Amino acid sequence: MTRTRVAAIDCGTNSIRLLVADADPATGELAEIDRRMQIVRLGQDVDRTGRLAPEALERTFAACREYAGAIKAHGAERIRFVATSASRDAANRDEFVRGVLDILGVEPEVITGDQEAEFSFTGATKELTGRDDLAGPYLVVDIGGGSTEFVVGDDHVRAARSVDIGCVRMTERHLVRDGVVSDPPDPGRIAAVRDDIRAALDLAEETVPLREAHTLVGLAGSVTTVGAIALGLQAYDSAAIHHSRVPYERVREITGDLLAATHDERAAIPVMHPGRVDVIGAGALVLLEIMERTGAREVVVSEHDILDGIAWSIA
Numbered sequence: 001m002t003r004t005r006v007a008a009i010d011c012g013t014n015s016i017r018l019l020v021a022d023a024d025p026a027t028g029e030l031a032e033i034d035r036r037m038q039i040v041r042l043g044q045d046v047d048r049t050g051r052l053a054p055e056a057l058e059r060t061f062a063a064c065r066e067y068a069g070a071i072k073a074h075g076a077e078r079i080r081f082v083a084t085s086a087s088r089d090a091a092n093r094d095e096f097v098r099g100v101l102d103i104l105g106v107e108p109e110v111i112t113g114d115q116e117a118e119f120s121f122t123g124a125t126k127e128l129t130g131r132d133d134l135a136g137p138y139l140v141v142d143i144g145g146g147s148t149e150f151v152v153g154d155d156h157v158r159a160a161r162s163v164d165i166g167c168v169r170m171t172e173r174h175l176v177r178d179g180v181v182s183d184p185p186d187p188g189r190i191a192a193v194r195d196d197i198r199a200a201l202d203l204a205e206e207t208v209p210l211r212e213a214h215t216l217v218g219l220a221g222s223v224t225t226v227g228a229i230a231l232g233l234q235a236y237d238s239a240a241i242h243h244s245r246v247p248y249e250r251v252r253e254i255t256g257d258l259l260a261a262t263h264d265e266r267a268a269i270p271v272m273h274p275g276r277v278d279v280i281g282a283g284a285l286v287l288l289e290i291m292e293r294t295g296a297r298e299v300v301v302s303e304h305d306i307l308d309g310i311a312w313s314i315a
Helices: 054-074 085-089 093-104 113-125 167-174 187-207 221-231 248-260 263-267 280-294 306-314
Strands: 004-011 015-024 029-039 078-083 138-143 148-153 157-163 215-219 245-247 298-301
Touching: 004 054, 004 306, 015 054, 015 306, 029 054, 029 306, 054 093, 078 093, 078 306, 085 093, 113 138, 113 148, 113 157, 113 215, 113 306, 138 221, 138 280, 157 187, 167 187, 167 280, 187 280, 215 221, 215 280, 221 245, 221 248, 221 280, 221 298, 245 248, 248 280, 248 298
Parallel strands: 004 078, 138 215, 215 298
Antiparallel strands: 004 015, 015 029, 138 148, 148 157, 245 298
């Protein structure tokens, strides 16, 4: 029996997610038992204050308590908790670490952007190797709340870079006026977001050959939401979204619609998670700018990402 039941937790700037799975390194199979996600906005105001807000910590700890119950119920043998951008940036990260340790019995690993990129690449590409219709090398982009990871590779990572553009960070930096998200934002604010994204892409290109990849794979909530909208789904359906392919023209159209919509119009989109309503415009714009920079004609949407990579790292 080579299978190990593992529990992987990915705590990002916007969401915290759990995957309980049976991992079999001998066959390369990761059999999902339980996958769940909550929007907790751990990174609320971190870009401005440099600290994790008390209410953001409490939302995160409440989700951790729920996940602890699920992990116990499923009998996972090993747990790994990985924390990403927001908790890297925060002055009071020790408070976060203590709270997680108390609830789950494991210390969160505040990983580097490069580690984050490797996990994302493994999770996203393990199923793609050997497919004739999706040739390597792959460019995997993981658009998070606070940062975006870029990884190029075939069977293994060739180059990786994390840069500080994400849907929450870009929204809070440019699209908030008097504490409220602009509804919709004016062209000047959108131009400021674009300028930040383009500068970050310049940084990423110093390390990662963004234009050499044959297949663009997009991860995380901004990308999967764009994918769900492109499919015209009336309810979020992970199986339908996973490995769907969205042409550049459709991404451009959806991004324009999201940035021109009001809060209520975005909230009325059937596949829109309530926690993404205010940040989806910036997230879609990051994806669009990446496609324009790389010349990608389509993005392959993956529901398997850093969480799956963390699960494999435990096994």
